[in-house]
Amino acid sequence: MPEHNIVPRDGNAMQKYGLVIAFAAICAVLSIRSPAFLTPQNAINVLRQISINAILAVGVTYVILTGGIDLSLGSVVAVTGVLAATFAHPDTYPLAVPIAVGILGGVLIGVLNGLVITRFRVAPFIATLGMMTIARGGALILSGGRPVSNLAASFNFIGNGSVLRIPIPILILAGVFLVSRFILRRTTFGRYVYAVGGNEEAARASGINTHGIKVASYAICAGLAGLAGIVQASRITTGQPNAGISYELDAIAAVVIGGTSLSGGIGSVTGTLLGALLIGTLNNGLDLLNVSSYYQQVVKGLIIIGAVILDRRKRSR
Amino acid sequence: MPEHNIVPRDGNAMQKYGLVIAFAAICAVLSIRSPAFLTPQNAINVLRQISINAILAVGVTYVILTGGIDLSLGSVVAVTGVLAATFAHPDTYPLAVPIAVGILGGVLIGVLNGLVITRFRVAPFIATLGMMTIARGGALILSGGRPVSNLAASFNFIGNGSVLRIPIPILILAGVFLVSRFILRRTTFGRYVYAVGGNEEAARASGINTHGIKVASYAICAGLAGLAGIVQASRITTGQPNAGISYELDAIAAVVIGGTSLSGGIGSVTGTLLGALLIGTLNNGLDLLNVSSYYQQVVKGLIIIGAVILDRRKRSR
Amino acid sequence: DGSNSDRLVIGVSLLNLSNEFIVDIREAMEAKAAELDVTLIVTDAERSAEKQIQQIESFITRRVDAIILNPCEVEASSPAVDKAIAAGIPVVNVNSETRSEPTAFVGSRDEESAEIAIKYIAERLGGRGRLLMMTGYPGQAAEIKRTEGARAALRNYPDLKLIAEQTANWSREEGMALMENWLQAYRDGIDAVFAQNDEMGLGALNALLSAGVKDRIVLVSVDAIADALAAVKEGRLDATVFQNARGQAATALETAVKIVRGQPYEKTVLIPFELVTRQNVDRYITQP
Amino acid sequence: MEHKNCVLELRDVSKSFPGVKALDRVSIRFRPATVHALIGENGAGKSTLMKILMGFYTDYAGEILLLGQRLTHAGVRQALEAGISMIHQELMYVPHMTVAENLLLGREPASRFLKRIDRREARRQTQQLLNQVGLDLEPDRLMKDLNVAERQMVEITKAISYHAKIVIMDEPSSSLSQHEVERLCGIIAQLKDRGVTVIYISHRLEEVFRIADEVTVLRDGRVVGAARVSEIDADRVIAMMVGRELADVFPRRTRRPGPVILSVRNLGRKGAFHDVSFDLHRGEIVSLAGLMGAGRTEIIRCLFGLDRYDQGQILVNGKEVPIRSPADALRLGLGLVSEDRQTTGLVPCLSLRANITLSNLDLCSWGPIVSWGREEKLVERMVGDLRIKSPDTREMVANLSGGNQQKAVLARALLGEPNVLLLDEPTRGIDVGAKAEIYKLMGRLAHEGKAILMASSELPEVVGMSDRVIVLSSGAVTRQLDRDQASAANILRNAMAN
Ligand SMILES: Nc1ncnc2c1ncn2[C@@H]1O[C@H](COP(=O)(O)OP(=O)(O)OP(=O)(O)O)[C@@H](O)[C@H]1O
């Protein structure tokens, strides 16, 4: 089973063993406590609910694998949502225009992040924190601080429609996940992403254009945030300038819960998806059990830490 | 020159040159544009406004120097503020009680963070992210979601009173800063904090109790967050369960702007203080100039990135 | 739980449960639920419309009998209403509106609160003076509407000048810092401050008191939370604007139950805002 | 053997890692005031055994007796307090701290109250330590700014300064040149006089025979032989280590230089070297020799585009070429094995496989897509050629033994079949058996018309392999020696000329 060539032997299913067990345990408890939990309907529900966070998390996995971080994601979701929405009023542009504008807007922001980080050697934390407030300001300026509404039905279909009874956001997530999994595992680019994060000096000495790889990673990450922005705007049928606040933390949490190391070079998008699923299931399940929202926060924090402990235990057995 | 060797690790004035220049430039522009800016009154104002963020930032400097991170700070401010406030109603306990409760509450949370990170080898990001939601839940549960008000005048004096015309929060900040500077530069504990962040294996090979150093750093960090929580509650004369949201990001930003490396081992509290001053001055100045709040965000992001670029340039010249 | 028994189950999605005003709504609703013997499932949207939609989707999956929605946004929370209605579940909007039409609405016009506040300030200042406005988190429905209401009201008072407008993100701490900065920038040139919620208003109040200038500046905020009422009573805060959280909550739940039981109900219940000053504050203080 | 004649005894020590039995019932007795060499192939388990002694691994089977007392470690601190100190194979220092701070780390002189560091006393102690070993280093320099050899000297100084009863040296000389090795020998002799037991791990057998009193040979985690040095010879030891007889270490070669492939004209880099000129012919092996800090590494880094040169030209096949990055160098057919595998060499968290193919992924991919099958084949070949010992080619490279890591770096450079191979300390930490393989390989490459430029601190290697030796001193070429002139003595004389 040539599961994985990049990540060492235990970087495959085995590695996620602990997380899978934690996830299964949570599901078991929830389905005992609430009959509504283990229904196909609710499974679809959970998947749709995690889709935006998971798309963001998959994107930021690239960046974190290179050893960076992207705090601007939430703001990018807002600004690209507003951008896309302004081109999505009924009977103005074809659907492709708002989609292209949203994604390219994201890519542009990502390229800027990448250039500030590589050319000017600003720490990714600061560069993207700066971009976080810049992009938020941009979203407010573009929209005049008002939600951009009255969008075309075709645009709203992206977030709310289904194909073959599967909600479109889930299909988009599936596409993003599979393509990213392929890129990171099977392509030279993916290999270089891991190498840059694992040891930048050594990657450079191996002839890798480390700056290029980083810029590309930030571009992919913010481009996917643009996609998430479109899905979000379509789902809430508005370009909302204050959308996406602190989404970056949720996304990064999914990545780290999924076993990707914040210092770079170790991890996978499969882990990330599992991480996002774990968080989403928890949110859904605690609502189903009608746990009071204050206690929900406590329980959620405890379970996340617990799941990660279980996971690390399993892995270093 | 026995005073200063060439130790960029804990930074001398030279190193912060770029940042000092950036800071001076900002002050120059602001004082030209607004006569109200360069007054002693406003200087006090800025210092008072940064005090909470700067106390938090000094605390998280310890943690970041060890190579960790603490995302629970904002929630700790809330929960300790609520805790202190519940013991600070008029004519109940002496002033020492709410103060002790707030700080010890913080220390306890920090010790828990540290133990989860060292004993269970959970990534600091996840451990403290979990604690962030747990502590927030705790603050809401403790307070029932309502501000805890009607506090004793003596308690409110902490945040609003002055001694020799200097507001007490500024005095507290000064104390925290000076003590921390001493600890980190002059004591063996400080040395070990740098060593653990610089190369944990090497620190361990030198017989340093690396776990102990980390736990202590998290405890100091959260203890100072407890202090900040007390100052905050006293300043707004309420224990506010939703206080401090995203304060951790501001604090970490101050640390990183101040030249401390997120990978640990490099930095100083002097840099942190400068970083906090830069952010605080910016906030104050943009308000004084009445820059529209949308554009404020853009300008703020740009200036922060610009200051850091200038700083890195200067340093690597 | 409960969906197979004959007890009614009502899903509630609230804007933000770490806001005192919304906590009041929840408590009033829970009290009413005990009285009417229905089961409530209360969720916290944490100010996110996206999250709110998710909660409604979960309610639909669980087939609750009715939904009470305390919308985060006018437009962005509308799909939540649409989805519930499409699934045949009645929706009662409480406190604020959505673009999509719910089964019933119980609440107020947010613009009105700002109009009342500005009118009070204008009267106190004799129609002329310099005004500062502290706005809420940019882009949120309440901020937008209160800003619009204030602007509209100001058109009636051409000599009442809005000299600066800045956000303090609904926060007491930020309101205090903003007021301190304003005092530096405008010193003696301020006659009145309108804060779009009590939290910011109380922050501004602290700053004004510390600077010793409260006597000559009129300060008004909105929501009438307990702290604000106390401040009004002590004469520190000039006025706040009361919105009847408990009334809204109880009426919304009653309406939802009536709809489910097929009883007649009022489609729109508008509960007006009320100005609270030192003269009438005692009527609003519930606790000792 | 009588009890007091044994300071330290290991009884049936075993240790496993996932998929590897690193140590299998190892029993050794160490006598006081002796130098006990521990030798064995790469991956034999030497470092693991020492880390157990030092308290790094506490989950092992078996017993350790220190002066007859059973040693139960809770960690490194306990080992240090029990009188054991160690120089680690992978140097352990804090890069952003100064030499002085690193030397005293964990035992700074400090006041009782507040544990305030006594700077003056610290300075005095540091200077004393440096003087003691005759190391002329500014105590305020940052560790990261030192070269590998200097860092290694600092670590040696640190290890002996604990006044331990047992000093473990895990390849202390791997990047030291002759001059420093002499100094190390002196230090070890002093330790012995003080009654200290030195456990000495090295792949340089001549050193072992000079320094050690006793030798224990490990193979595949087991003790396969032990003897007094006076009663054994190198061939026996090698046979024990590799499990077979080894013929000549250095291959016989006839020098057949072809056309010039690489020329360097007046190359210089501020603060490192200046006015360096030489030609490299196809089919030739040329060495850069010099003392520590002579500038060999800097020249090689510039040639490979890792650093910028600010003076002179580089010509490949007679054409001047700008080399601004390693990518340029690779495109021009250069390959590099860098001196420091930790920083410029390996990506520690990736698999052995990914590390080997990193700079030549195009050899096993269709366009942007990597073919795992082809990659595996290429890697298996290199692993076989270089005898890299690893449970699986997908093992994380950080888990390999030091020598096998070095082989991985070499494998990567060789995979691209470069026309010019730049080797900086290529056999650092590599066992004799594998060294012979590498020399054979170098010979073969030269025979195939490739050119090799090597920097090595191991004089026998320089003398044994080079067609020509370029001797450097303080960043300038002092002499170019032909093969017949290149004796160790001659090289050293020119290296110290100035
Ligand atoms: N942390 C680890 N995880 C997994 N395997 C390991 C680890 N450390 C060492 N090993 C394995 O244990 C075996 C012994 O390694 P060790 O480092 O002790 O060898 P060594 O004799 O010191 O070799 P060298 O001469 O190359 O330094 C090797 O097979 C190595 O791959």
Ligand SMILES: Nc1ncnc2c1ncn2[C@@H]1O[C@H](COP(=O)(O)OP(=O)(O)OP(=O)(O)O)[C@@H](O)[C@H]1O
């Ligand atoms: N990163 C650095 N910062 C500052 N000085 C350096 C750095 N690297 C090398 N030097 C200095 O440059 C000079 C040349 O060092 P270099 O490493 O090239 O020597 P070398 O001949 O390869 O010796 P070695 O045998 O130790 O590798 C030395 O004086 C060294 O101290």
Ligand SMILES: [Mg+2]
């Ligand atoms: Mg070894």
Ligand SMILES: [Mg+2]
């Ligand atoms: Mg060298």
